[in-house]
Amino acid sequence: MSQIDIQSDIQQTILKQQKIDSRRKWILNGVLLVLLLLAPFVMYPVFLMKILCFALFAVAFNLLFGFTGLLSFGHAAFLATGGYTTGYLLSNFSGLTTEMGVIAGTLMATVLGLGFALLSIRRQGIYFAMVTLALAQLVFFFFVQASFTGGEDGMHGVPRGELFGLINLEDNLNLYYVVLTVFLGCYLLVQRIVSSPYGHVLKAIKQNEPRAISLGYKVDRYKILAFVMSAALAGLAGSMKSVVFELASLNDAHWHMSGEVILMTLIGGMGTLLGPVLGATLVVNIEYQLGQGPLRDWVDPILGGIFVITVLAFRSGIVGEVQKFVRKNMG
């Protein structure tokens, strides 16, 4: 065979491989969709919506952490900003339909995300985490002091209202399918982002930043965009959460929450698509189950223990380990 033939042969193989991978991805997407469509018939919709909101939060966080390599310790700020903004608007302006409140909350988090990004993006590693944490603490104290948040008591009685002024969201099942649609839309968006030309650049930056710079990439701009998109999706998660629970509270702004989303992402598998979804599902369930029983005071130590085990023993998280196993045993 001539050199050219070999080359085109290999190219064919690569394209075939891409097709197989993409088919596998869509099968998995289909399974996920069917499960989520049927879930409210076997489980309480509000609980499911809680999972979906946290899953979206973790997916958003993972876009920055898992796919760009930036560990933010301040993502609670975006969750809370989305929640408080939406809660405040829907509570005080009865003319607003629900989606307007949610969009406004998302936009507010996006703008805040840009601010965070501009102030932190030059820092590397642990310094980046520290700057994001410090900024998020500022936001937390602002929410503690501001009167509209209700301080320690939280912001209660956020009206769910009506989608487009048409669909009654007081109905849990209606709201569930709205939340599900938003979640799936965002999930597919992130799936698209990480496999796009832009996603390839993020991968390069994550794997070897100096090399990416030396190939002519202005890496700060790529990182800022990733940060802003991540903040926007985290804000959206917070906005929906405030609609679902008719409540926005300081819990969402607390640094605990920034830690929890790291935990979810690591348990499920950072840098995988399904990992954060699975991680969020597990953490929310563990918290709920333990919170009911005699171990309720042990929730944090137990989650901490799981965190340590994950970091020490299976660093790629559940989905990451499964992927490794599949790759090893099935070619």
Place this chain on the structure above:
Amino acid sequence: MSDQYVLETQNLVKEFKGFVAVDDVNLKIQKGHIHALIGPNGAGKTTVFNLLTKFLIPTRGQILLKGEDITPLKSAAIARKGMVRSFQISAVFPHMTALENIRVALQSFEGNSFSFWKSGASLNRLNARSMELLESVGLTEFANTTTVELAYGRKRALELATTLAMEPEILLLDEPTQGMGTEDVDRVVELVRKAAQGRTVLMVEHNLGVVSKLCDRITVLAQGAVLTEGDYETVSADPRVREVYMGAGSSGERGTDAEVEAAQ
């Protein structure tokens, strides 16, 4: 004058907290040359590369690229102007395939690198060109191999191919043969020779055998300052050069010293 030299530095200085790592260096790199930058460990060679590509900010002095003062530019902009570097420690994207490594470089000229909404399949049109580049460094059969799994010599070959994908006018190579066995060294020498056609190359190289085979001109750096400059015969005959090399007494240089003898 200035079209003869594609790259010049004028009184380039880099201080680290009072320690002068690069001391008043004036380089003139002639167009089309393979120019070597040699010197004992810690002489400041890598630091000069870092200054030229703005991975470090010069304390004083100017850098001229084709007569234009590029001192204020940032790293990415310099790469886009056609001066692309490699790294002393092999720089690849470890969890991408060899083909994907090359595509990252080609993509940087595509203008789609912020298109987060586009399908990744839109990058497939870079595959053919990537395969050509892989072929040029003998890596065709590894196109679909994840880079971490490649042997060291192949990683360096991939790095070179990735750098060449940028179609640089000026190639900065920081010890391309470091840590290689003789067979790999010979291959790299051939690769650099091929890559240098129609280009200017500035390379840091400890292996004087390689320098004597490849380079048109040599600048010797010692303790941050230029000790001497000239062609291989002139430089290798200079007693001061032999002195700094022997005085350094590190493992890399012992071999080198023998090679100086052999070459003479």
